[in-house]
Amino acid sequence: MKPEILAPAGSLEKLKIAIDFGADAVYLGGGKLNLRAFSNNFTNEEIAEGVKYCHDRGRKVYAVVNVFARNYDLNGVEEYIKGLEELGIDAILAGDPAIIVAAKKAAPNLEIHLSTQANTVNWMAAKFWYDQGVKRIVLARELTFNEIKGFKENLPEDCELEAFVHGSMCIAYSGRCLISNYMLGRDANKGICSNACRYKYALVEETRPGEYYPVVEDEDGTYIMNSKDLCMIKHIPELVESGIHSLKIEGRMKSEFYVASAVKAYREAVDSYFENPEGYEFKEEWMHILNRVSHRQYHTGFFFGRNGEQNYDVSSYIRNYDIVGIVKSYDPETKVATILQKNRVFKDDCVEVLRARTPDFNVTLMDMFDVEKNVDTDVANRAQMIFTAKVDKPLKENDMLIKGKKVLSL
Template sequence: MKKERKTALPELLAPAGNMERLVTALRFGADAVYLGAEAMSLRNYADNFTADGLSEACAYAHARGKRVYVACNAFARDTDLRALPALLRQIRAAGADALIVNDAGVIRVARDTVPELPLHLSTQANTLNAEAAMFWHEAGIRRIVLARELSLAEIKEMRAALPDALELEIFVHGAMCVSYSGRCLLSNYIAGRDSNRGECAQPCRWTYELRERGHNGAYFGIEQDALGTYILNARDMNLIEHLPAVIETGACSLKIEGRMKSIAYVATVVNAYRMALDRYSAAPDEPLPAELSKELDYASHRPYTAGFAFGDPGAAGQAPQSADYVSEAQISAVVLSYDAQAQTAYVEQRNRFADGDVLSILSPGDIARTFTVRSIHNEAGETQQTAPHPKQRLHIGCIEPVQAGDILRKISGC
């Protein structure tokens, strides 16, 4: 007997660090994107969006029936609040669908300045219980991005205790913080960059040496065992294999972390979760195909964990051996257009590839096709054996039909 799915399929919410990533996220299946304006965002080193860029982004998303949420979730000082009303009016004029907020002062100013804009409470607020959720709801919050430190069982219990008018959003994929939901001061002390104002230097990813002070005042290095020295390095969250349990929590939105990540990351992760969600909707009893889980190994990531989904992971949530990203694939090119008659793709190079290489095609809902590059010509018509130049535009022999926006990639071992 098939399960009766009692909850609507949740929104898939993707990061958009710039316009290219926004277009990629929506094309590969995101229902909504979140992004930052030029101020008050916790990702100051993302490209972020100017006033004109934000208007363009909202218009592009709305034309496709998608939504745009703008982060104003930095910890604010009085100088920030004085400039905030103008920024909020700019965001409203651009057509944003909601604001992601954290600071109580920002919430108060937003309710006074743009009362019609829904407010989503950032995960930085560390909401862990239903009473705190109701407090924020009574303060004008429409949706709460729950702390990553909650288990799925706790989220489900919270959902049952809260009114339907208060939405819950949860993270399902991406980087995790060694500190409590991002409330960290390491970057401030070590690098002079305020992590709570969008400037985190990520010192938790650095390697450290432990030393012990001897009785005579001398310092001795403490030898490390196989656990290494990346003692603060958290694993990345990956819940794709647990989507049925995630959906059963009743959360209305599933969030992917990564406003600083590449289009290859955005396309790969969004596409995998979109396919998994749609498959669950059509056949909730069917297990997740191994190839969908494998897709996430093709995105740049640290070792994966389910995070706190099933309780405190303890040491299993850390990756002390290395803070390096790993990936079993590398983006080679982005398709600009395709000539079906000539069987050639017009592409923009992103990483070196060569004539004769086997490339995998990443297209919305399509992860199974490959082809062998049979020729490479530059825009002057000259033959090349390799494509070594960043963002060079080329015509390549491609017997598989592709579309503008598709990503061509090299898979390790192919």
């Protein structure tokens, strides 16, 4: 079984990028009941456009309704879920039994996926949810491959399994954290986590306020609650052979560059495996693609049972590349590209082109022109600025232009 590549869609633009770069399905949040309150959650009009964009290309859209609902959250929940069904959503992701009950009542034909927030860590729990009408179980991140094997051996064949394979991890068990809520009144289980686990901490003795005693792990301080990022790109054979139906990429809050890169790497790796399973070889270029985006140090989570790798090292991101623009159009006669600026870029800069199903290549941005001001320019330095540039190789609409960050030596 060829697993689905499931990508995050934090906005309509990111949804289209994920699909263009090869995702089989995307997951998004609507106006309520999802755990990314600070994401650019979709309006009903955007959901409809996103669904059409996906369905026209034979892809699927899942809507996240995965909060732990309080009584007041249940007001209008049936109408909201029925509305998602009418917009053409292929499935909802939920972890709260109340929302699942409401979904079965309001939209009995709508497919239900069980959120990882339900922290399903054994096959009997998965079978319980399956018997309640859940089609797919999003496994708890804390499971090993050996444990996942037990799921496959004991569940009905049509009970699908989904697992996170790439992206940020959480210190708390299946993301059920109260630190942010306790410290700042921002409830992670309601979608407004402050990521307090990634702060720097020190000790203060109660009778000596203002005297901070450092807790030192290394020269940068201590980050005992800070999780590395998950990355399973080097283990595609194990993922496929485990029987996982859907390989999920975390990151609805992350950039277009991140979405394009993660989908491209996993799409190429999975396709390469299925082209020749016996002769499959990992390609370092896939790791290079993932190393360019902003990330914390990578590890393999709990899949191989090495739980101790979950939490340590600095909390800062590794960020070696920036996205500098997205190509909106290209004139093959004049060799001029119209580009939407994303980060500062200069005339005559050499940039890399990130394109789906195509090896990366370089182009030089020459003869830059500021469209809004109608003047030649040496730099594109305004957010969302539209500019043109002559390039030495053909480009395509939606090509992503990226550039390595300069490392200053002392």
